[in-house]
Structure formats: C-alpha cells, structure tokens
Amino acid sequence: MLKIVEKTKLWFAISLFIIVIGMGTMAVKGLNLGIDFKGGTALTIGMNQKFDKSDVDKIVDKYAKGEYLSKTVDNGKDIEIIVKSDALSADEIATMVQEIKTQFKSSDLVSQDTTGASVGNELKSKAIVALIFATICMLVYIGIRFEFKFGIAAIIALLHDVLITLGVYAVFRIPVNAPFIAAILTIIGYSINDTIVIFDRIRENQRIMRKSSIEEIANTSITQTLARSINTVLTVLISIIAVYALVPSIRELSEPLIIGIAVGCYSSIFIASPVWVVLKKRKKRVTA
Template sequence: MRLLKIVPDDTNIDFVRLRYWAFGLTTLLTIAAVALVFIHRLNMGVDFVGGIMIEEKFMVAPSVDKVRKVVDDLKVGEASLQQVGSPTTLSIRLPRPESNDPAATNQVVEKVKAALSQNFAGAQFSKQDAVSGKVSGELVWNGILAVVVAVLLIGLFAIFRFEWQFGVSTVVAIMHDVLMTLGFFALTQLEFDLNIVAAVLTIIGYSINDKIVIDDRIRENMRRYRKMEMREIINLSVNETLPRTVMTSLTILLALFALLIFGGHVLRGFTAAMILGVVVGTYSSIYVSSSLLITLGLRAEPTPDKPGKPNAATGAERVGPGNN
C-alpha cells in the first residue's frame, strides 16, 4: 500500500504554455552566471593554481588579520586565507617554493605549523596539499577537456539515438546546467577543485539520464499520436514521466542533504554542486530541453516529400527522417 504519493499518475500540467517565460528566465540566469564567472572569478583550489594549502583548526575563531600577520612574518610568500566550513577552521594558501624538492615544501609547512601553535593556543594542523604549477596547468586543461568531451559525446548520442533536434536541445540544456554550477561557485566563492569537476561530470550524467527518459517518451508518443500537435505530445510525455522524475530527484536530494549535513566541510563543495545540479537539471529537462524541440521545428507527422515507410516488425508507418 502506498502511504505517500507526491505526484499523481494522471497529472495534466501545461508545461509548454510557460516555455517563453522559461526561455527568458534561462537566458537571464545564463548571462548572470557567465558574468559572475568573469567578474568574481572562480576560487580555484590548489589543484588548479598550484602552491601549498594548509588547513588549521583553532579552539576559538581567530582574527584573520592576526593569522595573516603571523604567516607573513615568516617570509614564505603572500598568504591567502579563507574560512572553511566553520569560523574556527582556516585554509591558508601559499605560493610553492622555488625549489621543487619536497623537503622545501615540508619546511614551509612546518614553519607555519610551529608559528600558529606558538601564537594560538590549541591550534591544530588538519591537512596540507601541494601542487606544482606545471601539474596544476595540466589539471585545468584536463578538467575543461573532460567536460567538453562529455557534452559533445552526449549530443552525438542524442542525434544518432533520436534526431538532430534532440541532440541540440540536450546540449543546450546541459550547458545551461554546467554554467549555472559555475555561476554558483563564482557567487559563493566556494573552493573550485578537482572534486567539483567530478561533481560537474556527475551532474551531466544525472541530467542526461533524465532528459533521455523524457526524449524517449516523446518519440514513442510521436509514433503513437501522429496527428497530435507537438505541444500536446510534449505535455503528455512530460506529464507521463513526471512521477518518475520527481521521485528520483527527491530521493537523490535526501541522500545529498544527509551528506551535506554529516559529510563534513571536505565534501561540502561537492555536495552543494550536486544539490544545485539536481534541481537545475530537473528544471532544464522539463522547461528547456523538451520545450526547445518545438522551437527547433520537430514534427510528428511525415513530410509530403518524405513519406513514412512501413516498419518491418510492426507494419506501422515509420516517421520520416528529421520529423520523428
């Protein structure tokens, strides 16, 4: 027995009616996200910019200016400080020593640890990361390449699996999801490291899964209701898949919120990116990817110059290329 049913099976919501409002909102949010990335920049982690990152925990919230003065007095380079997770935890970022010898890096870390322990009672060293400039440059390129290749391959898959309109709408929707994530990190200044790249790729995977399910239902209904208008087919398809979409998103969000609360600050950026990605991905699947098919001229019935051919398996008329 079902004790709770969040979305009825017989919903009849006119999603397509709001597509122009959705396109306008999507355009504004995308422009805002790109502007935030260019204006505020991403708070790149050591993985991408190189250097030394030291994480220190204090008994009470310290004065950031005092911590910076203590570190600057060591003459180990200009320090960049940021609270991580709680006011009592600071991330201290320093330039990497000129020498590539790991011993030089360890000396810098030990000097900082000793100075902080001496000036702040109860200060405890948490962790450190060190990445060379060459490695960080390679990681930046590999991260960008991974995202671009993933989006392009997904678009090609949608084109060969369905039609070119599905491929274009899917790529547009996924790029919207990625840009929303980048804009969020530029706005919040959460550290952007390799964990976030992994989150972005995971968001792409989740988003394409949702979109392919809806696209497949649209194609089935196009074959079933050849004389139905495209907006009606899309509304029908989205409503038919809506219970699955909502329940999948809710169950994933429950797990992510648990991870956000109990996973600690190390996973906070990854989890925040995933939560945003699930919400934005669900929105783009319904209001961007599906509705864009109408704008791209997708039609259910065969065109006069390309009549449908009988399907060998069922004997039903097949939709002509470019119109299914």
C-alpha cells in the same frame, strides 16, 4: 495536461537572465579558482582548543600577508590555511606552522598538500577535454538511439546546467577545485538520464498520438513523467544535502551537486523538450 511548451519564452527568459548574470560576473571577476587550479599549499591545523581565528591570521600575516585565505572547518575545531603558489617556500611554511603550534600548545598539523601552478594548468586543460568528450559521446548516443534533434536539445540543456552552475560559483565566489570537475561530470550524467526519460516518452507518444500536434505530444509526455522526475530529484537532493550537512570534508563535491542536480531537473522539463519542439517546428517550416 500541463501547458509547458506554450510558455517556452518564459522558461527561456528565466534561464537566459540567470546565465547572463553569471557569465557577466565570470567575465568581470572570473571564477574563484582554488589551489588545484592556481597552485599553492593547503594546510589544515587541528586546534584542539578554543581559539580566535584572528589570532591565527596575525601569525600568518607575518609570512604571507595578502597571499593566503583562511577559514575554520569541522565546526570550528580546525583551521584551514590556503597559501597562494610561490608565496612561501617549504621552510617558511614549516616555520609558520611551528609558530602556530607554539602559541596554541594543543594544536597539530593535520594535513599539508602542495600543488604547483603547472599542475593546475594541466588539470584545467584535461577537465575541458573531459567535458567536451563526454558531450560529444552523449550527442552521438542520443542521435543514434532517438534522432539528431533530440541530441541537440539535450546538449543545449546540458550546456544550460553547466553555465548556471558556473554562474552561481562566479557570483557567490565559491572556490573551484578538482572535486568541482567530478561534480560537473556527475551533473551531466544525471541530467541527461532525466532528459532521456522524457524523450523516450515523447518517442512513444509520437507513435500513439499521430494526429496530435508536436506541442500536445511534448506536453503530454512531460506531464506523464513529471512526478517521476520530481520524486527522483527530491530523493537524490535529500541524500546529498544530508551529506553536505553531516560530512564537511566532501562539501566541495556535494555543494555543486546540489546546485547542478536541481538545475538539471528544471532543464529536463522546461528547456530540453521545448527546444526539441522549436527544432521540430523549424524543420516543418523549412520543408513546407
């Protein structure tokens, strides 16, 4: 039997250290919000030839110097240019694209998406509401199916997953766009499922191991479900990593999923159950 609960302070310290770094970075620099939230225009230009990114940047600098980001995508075959909101008018963007097409004869405009700043603000507020609503529903469900302390422990673990994922994005300045919200909701759903498996085993063992301590019950339950949790997560991660590597167009979705699902597995084992034990022991001390 693994001694997970006995090292609760260690698990909490590791998580707290990572969260503090991430939240500190977010407080100082903020998240690197993409055009879905800040507004702007995203252009994808198929180059269809060998090209130097700096040559394209020189053209864009004429129109929106310091107001854009550019990167090569699709293994260097295309270039994606993201111009900040209100930096260029529609006519100026069309002129800029035409100049790129003139210099690079075989290039063509693959896609052009414009998002207003007001739309981005509305998306942010709706995303926050969706996260709060999902969290409340999960708390109610777990509280009814198990007990309220299980619900509190599960929500703390979910908050842990979200904060660490946000922290990683803040530290590494990864752009945050609409697919990130879908990924966070998916991470929450996956993590809660993994946590419930352990909680269900704890509930069963409470009936079987009546003379055992809370720590023994939690450790036994975690040990019994550990192989299942790790194998499931590895299977999912292998699939998502394959998608990330082979399907560049949906990396904005697969990238946070890789981070969040790995963190969710950790929190289900090392955070959720130890938190439940802490809450249980605290109640015993209060009623003693």
